[in-house]
Amino acid sequence: MPALAALPVIALALFYAWPLVTLFARVVGPASVADTLRAPGLPRVLWFTLWQALVSTALTLVLGFAPAYVLARYHFPGRRAVLAIATVPFMLPTVVVGAAFLALLPRSWHGTAGAVIVAHVFFNIAVMVRLVGAMWAVLPTDLTAAARTLGASPTKVLRHVVLPVLRPALWAAASVVFLFTFTSFGVVKLLGGAAHPTLEVEIARRATQLGDIDGAAVLSVLQLLVLAVVIWWSARWQRRARVALHGDAATRRPRSAAQRRGVTAVVAVTAVAMLAPVVVLVTRSFRLGGVWSLAAWRTLGDDEVRPGVSLGIDPLGSLATSLRYAVAATAISVVLGGAAALAIGAARRHGRLLDVGLMLPLGTSAVTIGLGMLITFDRPPFDWRASWWLVPLGHALVATPFVVRSLVPVLRSFPADQRAAAITLGASPLRAWWEVEVRRLARPLAAGAGFAAAISLGEFGATTFLTRAGTESMPIAIDRLLGRAGEVPRAQGFAMATVLMVVTAVIIMATEAVHARRS
């Protein structure tokens, strides 16, 4: 099995560690460290980055609890659609979500930390629903029923039965949300206004506006150190808190009137909260000059805005580009993530190192990785700067941990003696491994692949810093359309955002359908 680890390890070393180390070695030195860390504004940036991430994470855990529970435990019409609705925001390009929130939130909220936190919670409810929901869905029903029969109150059941079982998933969700909000870039830029930069925003400002790449690299190292500690610590807790589960879990229809009311309320609030920004976007694609109009949609396939005038942005072409990137990124992350998950499942101790290593790209400033690649892959035989596949590869680095996350828990649930039994019964070791482990992975693999595709479709950060030779991806086309003066391009940007949302939702629902059919 260690051979399987070679592939993700080499990919990580070649496309992540090497560029980063090259950049750091070039620009980080005692003088740049001292200069950067002494900068007068830095404590304020660090403090804001930290507290907003903590508050966002805590609020996401609290507010995501009810939807995660209802969607995992109850069966009701439209459940899959609600699941998709709750997941789509997570995949949307931040520029789009930012625009939607600016339209929704009252003026007095613009440029405040509150706006940033609200948007962060909106984004990350999906993480709760997915990660915690997945755990909740396999919590055996007889466990809670037994506790109740023995006289435990509902709060007692929650504290002594449900929470201990969910703890690893809660830790996982908390660490992912913290990671995302600590490194938040687009949302903070759009909603936080100038007065609330996070570390990631400050890194980008230094690298791109001030030409202070030394300072940007020093801050990236700082950010990476903080997040490496968080990831390592949370991985430890996830392991310690793991509980073996036996028994049946099933979703059921709400039975009593009180249950029906509760489920309806939670579903309605979740759906409305998640849909409101989305509806704003869709509406805006149909509004031109204060009236309803189809002009933006009609002209979507044609990059000539009017005779002789063109923006040079091909909206539908960008859809094709994005789909191509998504296919490539999904293929790469399924191969890397699949190999990594099998290796982690087999090699229990060193597995953690690989697991943590694969998470690191999520916490690394996209600017830094982009600039590192630029100066690393600049000479034959590694002259890849202008290669189109660097973009899906960048997406795959971000998506791989999600594939690993969806596979590893399932792998760990396989009883160790099954494969031994298969071999005893005459199967070849390879056959036994295939039948017992690999075939059962189809379902979680589909979920992981769907996630990877959606991440690639919405990815904005890394893509903007890698050289772009072909047509741009959809999030970048949207950003450019929204960044132009004039009404038609703007409405087209919202129309494209709508298309992107629909494509993402279809992919999410399709992977859910694979779940449903196979279970």
Added chain:
Amino acid sequence: MKLAAVILLLMGVVACGDDNDGGPVAITLVAYDSFPKDGTPLNEALQTFTDDTGISVDIVTAGDTGTMVSKAVLTAGNPEGDVMWGVDNTFLSAATDGQIFDGNPSPVNFGDVCVNYDIAWFTDEGIEPPDTLEDLLRPEYRDLLVVENPSTSSPGLAFLLATIDEFGDDGWQQYWTELRANGVEVVDSWDSAYYERFSGAAGSAGDRPLVVSYGSSPPAEVVFADPPVDTAPTSVADQTCFRQEEYAGVLRGSKHPDEARQLVQFLLSEPFQREMPLTLFVYPVSDNVPLPDVFTKYAVISNNPHTMDPDRIAANRQQWQDQWNEIVLR
């Protein structure tokens, strides 16, 4: 390990396969994001260059101007392309200090960053729109102006430079203190300012009738309106303008310096320059190039714009931005 080695090998082969030897020369033009890659008259003009010279031109976009220059400085001597388009005067010193160009870059277009106003709002209120930077401090313009953060936005920086040019090293801080007291709003990016806060842009949700934008924003409002309109809904306070100039030049370390120089010559020629207004919404550098009607009618080009020496900008940019942060955002 074997599998990984094979993959590495294949990647090397693919990468090497891209190099062309002999045959027609292909050179790479590095540009900022908003430079169109294909489908515009600008790209058609580039095609005529290829037809005439046999030199084909690939366009690579490298982020916004600041990102593009940062990347070029990091890769100076072993550049991503042969010619760079679009370094503006606020980044020119960073580019020349980083020795990214082979020789001196040439100016290729210019445009103004000015305070734009919502014509209908001022007509309805019966108030005269402002003319000068000084005007913006008057009580009748209280809570009306929205500007971009100079740390994160190029028009925001241009506007800050206009005020420094006007009020000098000693006076600009006082000006911004008073502007803040008069209710100026700051947002991070041009699109937030123009589309979320400004009231004059078609389809905007904003309620502030004054915004820092471009001198060419009014014709853009006409060109991109649907249904078509005859008059621009916005106009420009022409004493508030800062002149932005863009440069193009051959990148040091280009493998095809002669062809690259030919391309720069072409970028300065009439067939390419005449496409500046309606594709990039800037002015051609040559006076002989005709302007489209919509530009002569609605765009404002200031007769007496604020300007600043690129070296002075480079030497003070960070300090000014930090001081501005202290004054306006605290």
